[in-house]
Amino acid sequence: MEHSEKKEISRREFMKYTIAALGGLIGLGYGIPAIGYVVAPALAKSQAQQWIQLGAVSKVELGTPTLFKVNISRQTGWIVNQEELSVYVLTENGRDFVAMSNVCTHLGCRIRWIADQGQYYCPCHNGVYDKQGNVVSGPPPRPLDKYQTKVENDQLFILEG
Amino acid sequence: MLTRFGNWLDERMGWRAVWEAIFLRKVPKVNWFYTLGSATLFVAVNQAVTGILLTIYYVPTPDHAYDSVQYITTQVAGGWLIRGLHHWGASVMVVLVVLHMLRVIIYGAYKYPREVTWMTGVVLLLVVIGFGFTGYLLPWDQKSYWATTVGTRIAGVVPFLGDWILRIMRGGNDLSAVTLARFFGAHVWVLPATLLLLVGTHLFLVIRNGISEIPKREARKQ
Numbered sequence: 212m213e214h215s216e217k218k219e220i221s222r223r224e225f226m227k228y229t230i231a232a233l234g235g236l237i238g239l240g241y242g243i244p245a246i247g248y249v250v251a252p253a254l255a256k257s258q259a260q261q262w263i264q265l266g267a268v269s270k271v272e273l274g275t276p277t278l279f280k281v282n283i284s285r286q287t288g289w290i291v292n293q294e295e296l297s298v299y300v301l302t303e304n305g306r307d308f309v310a311m312s313n314v315c316t317h318l319g320c321r322i323r324w325i326a327d328q329g330q331y332y333c334p335c336h337n338g339v340y341d342k343q344g345n346v347v348s349g350p351p352p353r354p355l356d357k358y359q360t361k362v363e364n365d366q367l368f369i370l371e372g
Numbered sequence: 373m374l375t376r377f378g379n380w381l382d383e384r385m386g387w388r389a390v391w392e393a394i395f396l397r398k399v400p401k402v403n404w405f406y407t408l409g410s411a412t413l414f415v416a417v418n419q420a421v422t423g424i425l426l427t428i429y430y431v432p433t434p435d436h437a438y439d440s441v442q443y444i445t446t447q448v449a450g451g452w453l454i455r456g457l458h459h460w461g462a463s464v465m466v467v468l469v470v471l472h473m474l475r476v477i478i479y480g481a482y483k484y485p486r487e488v489t490w491m492t493g494v495v496l497l498l499v500v501i502g503f504g505f506t507g508y509l510l511p512w513d514q515k516s517y518w519a520t521t522v523g524t525r526i527a528g529v530v531p532f533l534g535d536w537i538l539r540i541m542r543g544g545n546d547l548s549a550v551t552l553a554r555f556f557g558a559h560v561w562v563l564p565a566t567l568l569l570l571v572g573t574h575l576f577l578v579i580r581n582g583i584s585e586i587p588k589r590e591a592r593k594q
């Protein structure tokens with residue numbers, strides 16, 4: 212009776228469990244680094260923020276959005292790209308500036324200012340924004356993104372990144 | 373539960389027969405040298421897994437190859453490990469294949485009925501060397517560039533055909549973007565496909581013919 216209490220495990224069973232355990236360990240040894248390796252770029256922090264000089268304050272027209280285009284370099288993977296950044300700047304008084312991204316908040320197309328209508332228009336799905344960047348109609352879920360701005364020596368800067 | 377699922381599948385796939393043919397076959401009493409083929413297979417799987425992972429970042433053009441490899445080793449989490457495993461695995465693979473072949477030679481395991489196993493083995497050896505040769509160029513640094521310059525030159529001294537062989541390997545007279553692209557293609561498509569086919573045949577034959585016994589001294593005549 213005593214004998215049947217003890218759970219004997221056969222040589223074959225023992226080998227089976229050992230091999231399964233070793234296989235599992237090897238699988239984890241490859242699997243965990245592999246997952247880290249694949250997702251790494253997605254988790255990388257975006258680059259440090261930087262102030263970007265748009266141009267002279269005097270270029271901003273009073274009361275209508277003025278388009279500024281600047282070239283910035285951006286590191287993606289192992290490549291440094293030259294990218295063009297387009298920013299609409301609005302001022303009503305020549306002192307306070309609102310700098311808006313031209314990227315539609317719906318799915319990322321580029322919006323443009325239609326002077327006749329006094330509205331921004333996105334050609335992709337007919338998104339419409341007013342002069343301040345608020346959504347008037349169409350699918351965009353939120354107003355245009357704004358940059359932080361500063362003025363130094365009559366030059367306008369935005370904080371990018 | 374698991375057994376029931378196993379039964380369900382077996383009824384439709386007959387996988388148990390396959391499993392038994394592979395893992396429950398009868399083998400003679402052998403020694404550790406008989407594990408060299410399996411060891412090679414293990415490293416081959418390592419090369420496949422890490423190699424596939426490397427292609428996620430590696431770009432086979434002269435203006436990106438070097439930088440993308442540097443990016444893997446310095447920027448990507450675990451990139452040094454994945455590349456290291458592939459790099460060292462390549463050398464280990466060559467060593468193991470040669471040792472495996474030596475075992476087969478020394479034990480005379482290439483004889484009837486295993487000649488075809490041997491012949492697929494010979495081609496596998498060439499494939500493994502081909503992996504090493506084409507893979508060496510891919511980092512596109514000074515060492516790989518000049519090693520491949522020399523290696524293709526060596527192929528170029530073959531009588532009569534040499535110049536043709538060299539130009540076909542390089543895809544022109546010089547080492548160029550064309551060379552890098554075709555070495556990459558060979559390394560990740562042509563050779564793996566060949567390896568898969570040959571290893572499949574090789575292992576099928578090992579199982580079909582059974583493993584050879586360790587040769588014994590004949591009993592001394594009285």
Ligand code: HEM
Pocket residue numbers: 405406407408409410412413416469472473476481482486489490491492493494495496497500571574578582583584585
């Ligand atoms: C990718 C390379 C190779 C792999 C993955 C591989 C794999 C294997 C495996 C798993 C076995 C079972 C027995 C053992 O492990 O010793 C085997 C047997 C055999 N291999 Fe290979 N092999 C490779 C290359 C070669 C080479 C280069 C040769 C010789 C030119 C060769 C000739 C043989 C022969 C003749 C057998 C039968 C041995 C016997 O029945 O005792 N193999 N191989």
Ligand code: FES
Pocket residue numbers: 315316317318319320333334335336337338349350351
């Ligand atoms: S992307 Fe602008 S409306 Fe859809």
